[in-house]
Amino acid sequence: MKRFLTASVAVLMLSGAAAGASAQDWRNDHRNDGRGSAYDQVRRDQDRLADRREARYDRRDDRREAREDRREYRRWVKGQRLDARYRGNGYYVSDYRRHGLRAPPRGYRWHRVDNQYVLAAVATGLIASVILANH
Known part of the structure; x- marks a missing residue:
């Protein structure tokens, strides 16, 4: 019985040492030190x-x-030419009275560009008047 007990303790100690050695190798592998x-x-x-x-x-x-x-954004001034892209029907103001604007003279029309009302010649785009919108 004494021999059996001594042998089992020896086996347990050796298995613990082997497990410790493998754990030590695992930690020193540089793959599992938290950085990968x-x-x-x-x-x-x-x-x-x-x-x-x-x-x-x-x-x-x-x-x-x-x-x-x-x-x-551009601040339009009298005497400049209104760009062709702003002279299309998308910017044209047909109901100028509703916006508080005067009737445009013949050959001119109102355009709303960048929150400004611009009175420009239809043929050339020459700006005759600029009014800031209150919106």
């Missing part, structure tokens, strides 16, 4: 760089859109 494998680390670095580049391009796009928005 070297491949995973490289992938994370690449993803982080890609995110930075994407954020930089997003900022550039925002600045470009802001510049385009500034360029798009």
Whole structure:
């Protein structure tokens, strides 16, 4: 009985030492130290760089859109020519009295552009008058 007890204790001690050795190897493998494998680390670095580049391009796009928005709004002045894109029927104000505008002279018509009412010549687009809208 004493021999059986001694043998079982020896087996338990050896199995515990073997388990400890395998656990020690597992921790020193450099794959499971919280960072993952070297491949995973490289992938994370690449993803982080890609995110930075994407954020930089997003900022550039925002600045470009802001510049385009500034360029798009224009303060019209008497004597300028109204752009051809604003002389179409989409900007034409047919019910000028409802907007508090006077009747346009012959050869002119009112256009609503950028919250401004512009009286421009139909043929040339020469601006005769500009009134700011109160909307």
